[in-house]
Amino acid sequence: MLTGEIRNQIDHIWNAFWSGGVSNPLSVIEQITYLLFIKRLDDLQTLEENKAETLGLPMERRIFPAGVAERGRALADMRWSRFKNFEPREMMEVAADHVVVARDNVLPRRLEAVDEGQGRGIGEAG
Known part of the structure; x- marks a missing residue:
């Protein structure tokens, strides 16, 4: 059972998602996973x-080369150090239109390149 400060932090995060319209616990976990993913990268x-x-x-x-993604957004905007300072609408745009696209289209090629020792980054030609 969670108590004290950790419980308060979890409640605060849950309330932020709930007020933003995300009420399904699986969706909340998925969103947190995306955030942790871009932070780790x-x-x-x-x-x-x-x-x-x-x-x-x-x-x-x-991982994040200089340049612009397919949809015209700077690849550096996908970095947590920049992303965390965006306004909520801009965060949603970057997450939905760029991070998810990179995850679905570029990351599998990126991981294959790393396995092959090529070391390409997000947004680079594969």
Whole structure:
């Protein structure tokens, strides 16, 4: 059983989703999973950037390359460090029109490229 601060945080998150029109628990879990997914990708990119800067070497792996996605949005906007500062409507646009498209269309190619040692990032030609 959850008590105290963790329970309050969960209730706060649930209320935010509920007031935003998401009432199905599975949908809430799915949305949280997307957010955790883009946060983790951003963390990996930041780690690679810091490593490259510290060692004075070019980045070995770019998850979010410079440039623009298919639908005209900067790929950097999909990074958690930028995404978390957007207004709710803009978050929804980025999530629905860009993150989900990248997840469905680009990520499978990205994972195949990593398996093959090619190391391409989101939005790069596969």
